[in-house]
Amino acid sequence: MAIIFDFERKVFRLDTPQSSYAMYISESGFLIHLYYGAKIPDTDLIYLAKRPNTVSFSALTADQKLTLDSALLEYPTNGISDMRSSALSIRGFSGNSATDIRYRSHRIYSGKPKIPGLPATYAENENDADTLEIVMYDELWDAEITLFYTAFNTLDAITRSVRVKNNGTKAFDIERVHSSAVDFYDDNFEMLHLEGRWGKERTPVKRRLMYGLQGIQSKRGSSSHNHNPFVALCRDGWTEESGEVYGFSLVYSGNFSAEVEVDSLNSTRVLMGINPTDFGWHLDAGESFCTPETVMVYSNEGLGKMSRTYHRLYRNNLCRGEWKTKKRPIIVNNWEATYFGFDDDKLVAIAKEASELGIEMLVMDDGWFGKRNTDNCSLGDWYVNQDKIRGGLKQLVDRVNALGIKFGIWFEPEMISPDSDLFREHPDWCLHVNGRECSIARSQYVLDMSRKDVRDNIFEQMSKILSNANIEYVKWDFNRNLTEVGSEQLPPERQKEVGHRYVLGVYELLERLVTEFPKLLLEGCSGGGGRFDPGMLYYSPQIWTSDDTDAIERLEIQNGTSIVYPPSTMSAHVSAIPNHQTGRNTSFKTRGDVAMAGAFGYELDLTKLSEEERELVRKQVRTYHEFYDTIQNGEYYRLINPTEDKSNPTCSAAWESVSGDKRDVIVTYVVMRTSVSISRYVRLRGLDPDLTYTNTESGESYSGALLMNAGINLSWNHKDGDSTVIHFKAL
Numbered sequence: 001m002a003i004i005f006d007f008e009r010k011v012f013r014l015d016t017p018q019s020s021y022a023m024y025i026s027e028s029g030f031l032i033h034l035y036y037g038a039k040i041p042d043t044d045l046i047y048l049a050k051r052p053n054t055v056s057f058s059a060l061t062a063d064q065k066l067t068l069d070s071a072l073l074e075y076p077t078n079g080i081s082d083m084r085s086s087a088l089s090i091r092g093f094s095g096n097s098a099t100d101i102r103y104r105s106h107r108i109y110s111g112k113p114k115i116p117g118l119p120a121t122y123a124e125n126e127n128d129a130d131t132l133e134i135v136m137y138d139e140l141w142d143a144e145i146t147l148f149y150t151a152f153n154t155l156d157a158i159t160r161s162v163r164v165k166n167n168g169t170k171a172f173d174i175e176r177v178h179s180s181a182v183d184f185y186d187d188n189f190e191m192l193h194l195e196g197r198w199g200k201e202r203t204p205v206k207r208r209l210m211y212g213l214q215g216i217q218s219k220r221g222s223s224s225h226n227h228n229p230f231v232a233l234c235r236d237g238w239t240e241e242s243g244e245v246y247g248f249s250l251v252y253s254g255n256f257s258a259e260v261e262v263d264s265l266n267s268t269r270v271l272m273g274i275n276p277t278d279f280g281w282h283l284d285a286g287e288s289f290c291t292p293e294t295v296m297v298y299s300n301e302g303l304g305k306m307s308r309t310y311h312r313l314y315r316n317n318l319c320r321g322e323w324k325t326k327k328r329p330i331i332v333n334n335w336e337a338t339y340f341g342f343d344d345d346k347l348v349a350i351a352k353e354a355s356e357l358g359i360e361m362l363v364m365d366d367g368w369f370g371k372r373n374t375d376n377c378s379l380g381d382w383y384v385n386q387d388k389i390r391g392g393l394k395q396l397v398d399r400v401n402a403l404g405i406k407f408g409i410w411f412e413p414e415m416i417s418p419d420s421d422l423f424r425e426h427p428d429w430c431l432h433v434n435g436r437e438c439s440i441a442r443s444q445y446v447l448d449m450s451r452k453d454v455r456d457n458i459f460e461q462m463s464k465i466l467s468n469a470n471i472e473y474v475k476w477d478f479n480r481n482l483t484e485v486g487s488e489q490l491p492p493e494r495q496k497e498v499g500h501r502y503v504l505g506v507y508e509l510l511e512r513l514v515t516e517f518p519k520l521l522l523e524g525c526s527g528g529g530g531r532f533d534p535g536m537l538y539y540s541p542q543i544w545t546s547d548d549t550d551a552i553e554r555l556e557i558q559n560g561t562s563i564v565y566p567p568s569t570m571s572a573h574v575s576a577i578p579n580h581q582t583g584r585n586t587s588f589k590t591r592g593d594v595a596m597a598g599a600f601g602y603e604l605d606l607t608k609l610s611e612e613e614r615e616l617v618r619k620q621v622r623t624y625h626e627f628y629d630t631i632q633n634g635e636y637y638r639l640i641n642p643t644e645d646k647s648n649p650t651c652s653a654a655w656e657s658v659s660g661d662k663r664d665v666i667v668t669y670v671v672m673r674t675s676v677s678i679s680r681y682v683r684l685r686g687l688d689p690d691l692t693y694t695n696t697e698s699g700e701s702y703s704g705a706l707l708m709n710a711g712i713n714l715s716w717n718h719k720d721g722d723s724t725v726i727h728f729k730a731l
């Protein structure tokens with residue numbers, strides 16, 4: 001059992017292979033945090049909790065035994081003398097929000113429970129993880145708060161979530177309920193997070209912790225391009241390969257916040273969960289509320305190992321369905337090839353080229369439905385545009401299938417255009433606040449996904465399309481932020497629930513879809529990677545990483561994304577030049593080498609390729625098959641971080657994939673901006689020092705020890721945008 005309870009000391013300790021997490025129950029029933037870090041054998045840890053409580057302003061608990069204000073609290077609550085940001089605030093029947101929860105009972109068992117209605121990591125077998133449930137109780141509000149902790153047995157990951165249950169006879173309002181809280185004794189950390197914008201998602205940024213509050217949030221209704229639901233605390237002296245790093249990743253696709261607070265005793269609190277701004281939940285007698293899950297990862301080998309732990313966990317214990325492990329098809333998507341200007345013959349022409357080149361699936365993107373020829377109409381009218389797809393969808397899919405090519409399709413299920421039959425029939429189905437104007441973005445409103453009738457309608461329309469032809473893939477897009485987040489169906493005291501109910505509704509619809517069509521490969525998308533989060537990965541094992549398909553820009557985007565998410569989840573396509581977003585010209589080879597680091601495909605008009613380019617596609621397809629297992633199932637190492645390398649004369653990116661048996665190694669090096677008279681060496685990672693590795697192209701052989709300690713020599717002339725891929729094999 002990875003979880004123990006020391007009865008005498010009332011200490012809980014959770015262990016993973018290389019980390020421990022501990023807390024204890026104080027005499028008066030408060031849950032006091034003791035430790036999170038490298039693995040320890042002890043339970044005699046209470047001495048750690050003795051902290052100064054000399055400040056008379058800081059109130060003592062009624063039994064005068066504890067100063068909450070200076071204690072490290074396991075799940076801090078509002079209004080009872082801890083003055084830092086709290087994880088939980090419940091406004092009870094008296095109108096007050098002082099919330100006081102004390103230990104009642106606990107339970108330790110094998111396995112991991114599901115969270116009703118929410119995506120979460122799972123244990124494939126009971127023995128893969130152990131769970132601790134601690135029941136806390138607020139006597140006044142009759143609120144039962146269950147804290148869930150699951151420790152994975154082979155990964156340094158601990159998950160957290162919380163359930164609030166109203167055991168009383170009177171309703172109460174949850175005002176904030178974070179999924180996790182962790183108090184650290186010190187503030188010797190940098191905070192690392194992934195910021196961005198449309199076309200430039202997930203750039204890692206770090207800042208030294210400062211006294212006071214710092215953090216990130218989304219209020220956009222989705223996790224967003226701007227911030228990913230992830231922060232890491234990196235202990236001073238950390239690097240990519242060494243030092244302590246604590247990751248906090250929220251399995252959620254809606255408004256979130258990560259609040260990091262340093263107090264006057266230099267302790268640091270990290271809260272992670274649903275953003276309390278504009279959130280509330282009215283809990284009637286007998287009702288329960290469950291939070292999403294935070295996945296905490298501990299690494300004592302720097303940021304790189306933290307990433308590899310997330311990669312394994314998210315690939316094996318979050319993604320589901322047959323595409324979790326099944327080899328992904330090479331896709332050609334027609335968006336950048338044709339935008340809205342296509343018809344059935346054009347798609348068949350692309351499919352014909354695809355079949356000659358070894359590409360396996362054609363994805364028909366936006367513009368096939370209603371009367372949509374530009375982005376100002378028809379969302380919600382999910383029936384085929386017979387003017388464009390003459391003869392109907394089945395006929396088109398059959399024609400494509402006859403060429404040996406699979407067929408995929410685009411939907412934007414959560415949206416409604418004012419110019420649509422659906423809106424004309426149901427103008428109240430979009431999110432809105434009665435009496436206020438509805439803001440509009442990309443000529444569209446957002447459907448009220450908290451409503452069952454809305455979801456039923458969209459599901460029926462999608463289901464009809466998907467049952468009508470052999471469609472094996474869906475790209476699920478989402479192209480605006482939520483505004484005027486009100487729902488016609490909820491009473492005023494429940495309007496603060498709409499944002500979260502929206503997300504629950506989306507999850508329910510996704511679940512219905514993957515249950516009804518279990519063979520479907522789902523690809524998430526939100527104007528590129530605007531909803532690239534663990535919540536979506538539970539339904540769609542791959543997500544369109546960014547609308548910026550420029551290979552050089554993608555280096556930074558994919559590098560940042562890899563901090564939490566594995567290569568198999570990052571959809572990456574070779575597109576045309578000049579690149580449609582940046583106007584940059586990059587060689588066909590470099591575009592292929594960069595896209596190969598993700599779920600690989602093409603996003604250009606195959607019918608316009610030169611003979612030389614067609615040959616390069618064939619070569620890339622062969623390489624994809626040869627490298628697939630190592631890249632998609634191996635371990636990923638960041639060797640040169642392109643965001644940080646910008647200050648070097650030659651600014652580059654490099655990464656490495658190592659197969660499970662360490663015998664296959666693929667190194668990719670891309671020069672973003674070249675310079676003359678420089679030399680460059682890169683040390684490899686994760687090899688077996690005792691094996692001899694042979695460069696499959698040059699035939700040169702070196703020991704793993706040499707490649708890791710001296711590295712490979714890349715000091716030859718590269719031009720801007722050049723890429724080199726080196727494949728080592730150990731026999």
Ligand code: DGJ
Binds near residue numbers: 335525546
């Ligand atoms: C945004 C997506 O990111 C693109 O790939 C494309 O599907 C467009 N939407 C279509 O409107």
